[in-house]
Amino acid sequence: MNKHYLFRNVIILLIISSISITGCWSMKELNNLAIILATGIDRNNDGKILLTVQIARPSAFGGAGGKTAGYQENNVWVISETGDTVLDARKKLEQKVPRRVYWGHNSVLVVGKEMAQQDIRQAIDFFTRSTIVRETMWVVTARGKASELLNSHSQLETSSAQSVDKMIKSGVGVQLNLKDLSMTLASDGNPVLPAMELTPSGVPQGPGLEENLPEVKQGEQKQTMVHGEITITGSAVYKGEKLIGWLNMMETRGLLWLKKQIKRGFVTIPSIGDTDEKVTVRVTESSTNVEPYYDGEDIWIDVTIETEGDVLEHQSTVDLTKPENIYALDRKLSNEIKQSMLDVLNKAQDEYRVDIFGFGDIFHRKYVKDWVKIKNQWDDKFANAQVNITVKSDIRRSGLITK
């Protein structure tokens, strides 16, 4: 009956759509893409933005053939360009890069120290607006220049960008992706980003893989036999959009405890008695409870942490089958955890006077009306707040006893 009409209609539909939605416009052949793995933003001395990108070199990945036999090729290309804005620099970058610059797989955004001290917002603005860029990319702060950090290799991963990505995912340091960072900034929070730098890590595994380590670079650039690997060396503390200071790794762990971000990990504590011998405990379970109180004047915050752990390494020969020894270890473990938190807390309260723990959010949730009043002076309030930390540790398994 109307089968022929159907056929005709389909033809008409195809003709119309071929005019209105012309195909192929968004086609990007893989061979025409410059896949950016990591991006670095620096502020130059002259005030311009220095954009550094780490571009994958697919031909160096080997693919099907065994190209990597013998020596390792550098499989990324690190290139920098200056500009007034990030996009301005990118535009100039296109004069050097023959392929279409593609940000879709950018997993790390490194912000250099100078840039961060000035305003991190200017560094991330383009990335938060762009539709192609992933909002889940990690934002890290370089302790030096981002361009130097990116000009590096990973001995295990195919690129240092992937190495950073995996390292952050493993939960060694703080984790903050672009989306969370912009949300923190939008809600007047104080972000804490992982701080990274190149550290000497063994020797380079082949020609072309020497690193430009900042401290050994001068003069004897190519003779150095030191490989630099991007390393997490703590955290960067921001007050709003400005970098104001750093935390070392110990303080970072304290921060993670307070931010409820540690579920498991290792804690090394002195063993029982007056010795230098140490015990390493693996924390298997942990819960953090933060409870703020406000009486209209003062703020005090109760932090309760309950952990469970196993003894995994023990240098002394104390008999851990005795309950009193285990209890003593429990107390030491509690003290250690508490101390690491107190360290970072003191630094945040006294030195930086910035709430980096997200206590403000917890307070907001509990005292909705009061928050409106003290919002603007929260950092002061926080700096003067009394924080009571209680840690309850419970070592469950002492491991194989050899006495």
Add this chain to the structure above:
Amino acid sequence: MTWFKKLNRRNKSGIENKNKVGGSQFTTDNLPQEASFGTELDGNMSLLKDVFKDCSDLIFREFIMAQRDQIKLALIYVDGLTNKSQVSEQIMRALSLELPVATENEEITKANAFHYVKMRGLCIHQIKESEKIWDAIDAILSGDTVLLVDGHATAIINGNREWESRGIEDSKTEVVIRGPREAFVETLLINTSMIRRKIKDPNLKIEMLKLGKRTKTDVALVYLKGIIKNELVKEAKKRLKKIEIDGVLESNYIEEYIVDTPRSPFSTVFNTDRPDRVAANLLEGRLAILVDGTPIVLTVPTFFIEIIQNPEDYYQNYQFSIAIRMLRIFTLFISLLVPPLYIAIIAYHQEMIPTPLLLSIAAQREAVPFPLFLEVLSMEIAFEILREAGLRLPRPAGQAVSIVGALIIGQAAVEAGLVAASTVIVVALTGIASFTVYYSGNLAIRLLRFPLMFLSAFLGLFGMISGVIFLVIHLASLRSFDMPYLSPLAPSRLSSLKDTAVRVPWWAMLNRPQQTSGANSRRIKPRQEP
């Protein structure tokens, strides 16, 4: 045979033909449908000889009955289509030598000869009588032996067909590990007997009709009365009777006449060469159409879900069957969607791939000089060439083709940098996956992969999804003998889903499929779980 030819050729005046036949010579073109035999044997003979002029495989044998010269008989049959020993022993010997011994004292005249021939002389298990010349011609051509008695206008048609035929062999289209191996053959009667052996029920009806003006192919309609819906039988007969075709050499000749939607790539008539599958379909209230000369039997109605069903699903552990069906559904999607998906994602939506995978694919594609679509398309075509060559080549050469093909396409092309290894994987996976589902049903999937590839090459995922939506709409609009092609999925009934993506154990399959079974839908007694 030369002595036949010497038999005098007379003019047609001797024939007592009620329906005046004009012209001096009879051929099949001017012989009227109702023309009947005359009483004169000579006239009948010469008429048949005219009809079968230049047919050297026809045998005309005249002899006398019971040693009485005045009673002449004639046998007409096709050499090679009849059982020759039966013709000489049970017909000629019986009539000319044994009958006189048995009837020594009886008087056999020309007038009562027919009675003696039919009731006492012939030792043939199945005979028919007909006065129509056309009946006799059809019978002769079908392999029956026609016996004409002088003085009588009725031909006796002896059913002693016998010809060389292929033995019953394993099924070639659907192979099973556990289950009956036998497959249909080219001879219709053997095929019907195979079904009858499986279903010993007087309700199993086998209705015969002839199709094809020239080939006069026997076509059998087989169904289980009481289970099948009567309208289905009526509808099938109606559609079959409408067919006017000169020849039917394979069941597809009929299939293309009786489908509901002739312009769809999806066939709404199911075909198989397995008697067990036909029997199972009959038990579910479907109708089988057997065509003489082909082992492929049609069953109607059919549903889309049959693509992923295999006879073995019913012969093995049901949990395993469920797992295998899930796998087939998966492979169905693979064989339809993986190449378009690959094109769409690699050429448009690189964001969707994990970074290490993207880098790996990028590395493989780095040296490839063609656009991705061209690369995938050419590989798909190469695979289809290999598949076709493997099918058509003489068997000993087939192996060589597959080895050379695998070497060239799998390895050399990749090493030469013409094709990315990932593309080879995609194409090979697609090709292998398409073999796991029912072959004929899969043809449409194989074909539709290409338009979908075009769509995703021009419009990315948007194009592919549009194509899939269009495909689903099309599938939902299909009917197989007025039953929805997508049932029992759409329209869906929970009770009918027991034999779709899953296959429940036999004691739980209480009802026949809702769509095909009429009022009598209960299959087994409930609560039989052991």
